[in-house]
Amino acid sequence: MPPTQTPHRTPLRRISQGSLFALSRSGAYPEAPHGLGFLEPAMSEFVDETEALQANIEGMKHLSDSLATFNESFASWLYIMNMNALTTDWPQAPSDASFVLAQKRAERDAQAAMEALRLQAEAEATRQAEAAATAALADKTAMTDATEADMTYANTTTTTASAQSSTKTGIPKKKGVKPKLTAKEKKERSIQIERIISCLPLEFRGSDPNLRRNMENVIEGLLNAPSQTVKLPDLITPPDLSQARVNKCLIALVNRKVVQKDNSTGTVLYKWQGIP
Incomplete structure (x- = not known):
């Protein structure tokens, strides 16, 4: 008889380290009972x-x-957007109204360009007219200055001759006549004097009206003098401008460096310098 085959048996599984028995005997629960x-x-x-x-x-x-x-919700929104894109018309080609609008826009741009050219031409014409008027005024001023210079020279010659004759006859001579100024020159002269007086001490700026008037006369005398250089006696005109007042005005102008005092020639001269 053939030997009997031993049936296959599943071997018993060893008790793992995490079994209940090992857990009951572990050090984590040393006082645990032996049962359940x-x-x-x-x-x-x-x-x-x-x-x-x-x-x-x-x-x-x-x-x-x-x-x-x-x-x-998001799927519903995407579906609505898709349906909206499928059911809405989006015309891309220009229509007849687009061509009409483009033509009107081109006409408006052309009118604006023509208006700009017209304004530029008017501005150029105005500038040329102003330049011509300025040149004419300059020529007129030059002619006036030349005429006034001739008149001044004639007056000076007449005054010199009168002085010589008066000297010979024993009559005291008179001072020369001040040169005449145009309205524009008078305005510029007053502005210049006002600027100079505004730089001086307060007593010359209106605190004492008489002193201010004396200062204006002294400045006028300096500006009208030949080479704008004078001596102290040349500015004295009694009774308004006495020697003391003229000397006071000149001291203020010298301190402000508007006038330069020069005594290198042995004679005290006052030279006009202007505002530094």
């Missing part, structure tokens, strides 16, 4: 972990519901 009493702390931990797992699963379910709601 060691299951109580293990089941407590199992219940806690199960509750945590249930909370996580509920959170994932809530997140899944939120995503499903968003996906449904």
Whole structure:
């Protein structure tokens, strides 16, 4: 007889290190009973972990519901946009109204360009007219200055001859006549005098009206003098301009460096310098 074959048997599995028996004998629970009493702390931990797992699963379910709601809403919006694109007409080719508007715009631009050219031509004509008027005024002023110079020379010659004759006859001579100024020159002269007086001390700027008038006369005398250089006696005109007042005005002008005092020749001369 053939030998009897031993049936296959599944070998017993060894008790793992995490078995209940090993857990009951571990050092974590040294006072655990030998029976089923060691299951109580293990089941407590199992219940806690199960509750945590249930909370996580509920959170994932809530997140899944939120995503499903968003996906449904977003899909609805995309569907509406697609339907709107399919049912709305978007004409891209220009119509007859577009050509009419383009023609009107071109006409308006042409009118604006013509208006700009007209304004430029008018401005050029105005500038040329002003330049011509300025040149004519300059010529007129030059002619007036030449005429006044001739008259001044004639008056000076007459005055010199009169002085010589008066000297011979014993009659005292008179001072020369001041040169005549045009309205424009008078205005410029007054502006220049006002600027100079505004730089002087307060008593010359209106605190004493007589002193201000004396200062204006002194400045006028300096500007009208030949080479704008004078001596102190040349500015004295009694009774308004006495020697003391003229000397006071000249000291103020010298201190402000409007006038330069020069005594290098042995004679004290006052030269006009202007505002530095």
